[in-house]
Amino acid sequence: MAASCCKWLSTAAMVMALYSVAFGFDTQWHDAHATFYGDMGGGETMGGACGYGNLFEQGYGLETTALSVTLFNNGATCGACYEVMCVNSPQWCKKGSVIVTATNLCPNNPAGGWCNPPAHHFDLSQPMFVKIAEYKAGIVPVKYRRVMCRKSGGIKFEIKGNPYFNMVLVYNVGGAGDVWDVKIKGDSTDWITMNRNWGDNWDTGVVLQGQSLSFKITTSDGKSVQLDNVAPSNWQFGQTFERKFNF
Template sequence: MFMASLYVASGLDTQWHDARATFYGDMGGNETMGGACGYGDLFKQGYGLETTALSSALFNNGATCGACYEIMCVNAPQSCKPGSITVTATNHCPPNSMGGWCNPPRQHFDLSQAMFVKIAQYQAGVVPVKYRRVTCQKRGGIKFEISGNPSFNLVLVYNVGGAGDVWDLKIKGSATGWITMKRNWGQKWETGVVLQGQSLSFRVTTSDGQWVELDNVAPANWQFGQAFEGNRNL
């Protein structure tokens, strides 16, 4: 049985803020791996090109992976195009890259090229932008990819709606109680509890305090390397 999600006072900052944006890759979709967030092939996982890498000031050591942002180009009439884009944070733009634009304390978005050219001229290279957090709209249920070994379970959680950024993940085997997992890196979470041979349930909590319980997501015969989809999202 599924538990209803519980809403706690929203922690999302939906105000507009100033930043800058650059782009990476090419229009063909190269460089679409999830990198520092732990995501794999962004097309297979449903993120596609509607993605961005975040500077350290926004990345928050990976805690912001999965968050969604609305971004518009501003204050550069020769470079900006009208309208805005919505992207999901899937990677880190490290310091001393992109000409230093991602150095702390700068707030910066390194967009896929396909997204950048929707709001700015390609030739601009870097533009001033306004951004705000928005609710992530994802198709289907929250997904979980399980890797590791019999004594170490590593779970990637992705395709998360709502706030998008998972701040707490719990797992429960059919023979255990709820186990709080530890963030390994990005949106990969770990536990050393032996869970093989048990069906697995998950409780996902995002940064705004909303949570959802997904029971029996993985059957008892699950194997490492497999991914499973819950039948609900935030």
């Protein structure tokens, strides 16, 4: 890929390992429980609390999960990928594991529930649940770990808002998957740090219409990439732009 398209902010392997700890990327196995939502056709296909829209159109498909409040971390883990396998329940467990992307929140229930803090819980799409456990089980103990995300195509940016409020949905992110920092730059501006509005929607009040837009993305393992001229100067609200690059 041309240098003008993508500029890696490289680091040494040891420094990256330290970043992984500092930014919270954890590949160790942990204990949790899993339930399921929807039906075998996918049931709920919208991205919910992560804001991804139609999960099939945006490339996430059925390989998805909602996370408990603790794991969701106020949306910071949207886009993260997990390997999940059923354990310690011979009656219900199947062999093997599934890899899913976090696309939604399994909310806190004031009356009590599996997703309330401090529980670690996965509410899998039904097709993913039945790959690791019998449908009749309903809920099973699992082991899970973070894994790198492999996405088809490049990182995508959907621009929303109005002339005085720009909100950008960042999705289809590979590598660590979860976006921890977004910066945006117009032709006539310096780099502007965007705020996480909700899920993977990031905002700024700086007027940017009429300028081509560039982005810097940092994921939770500390890796960053600069994508220049992602959107041309005649971009419009509601449009989505894809740069043919991914982590």
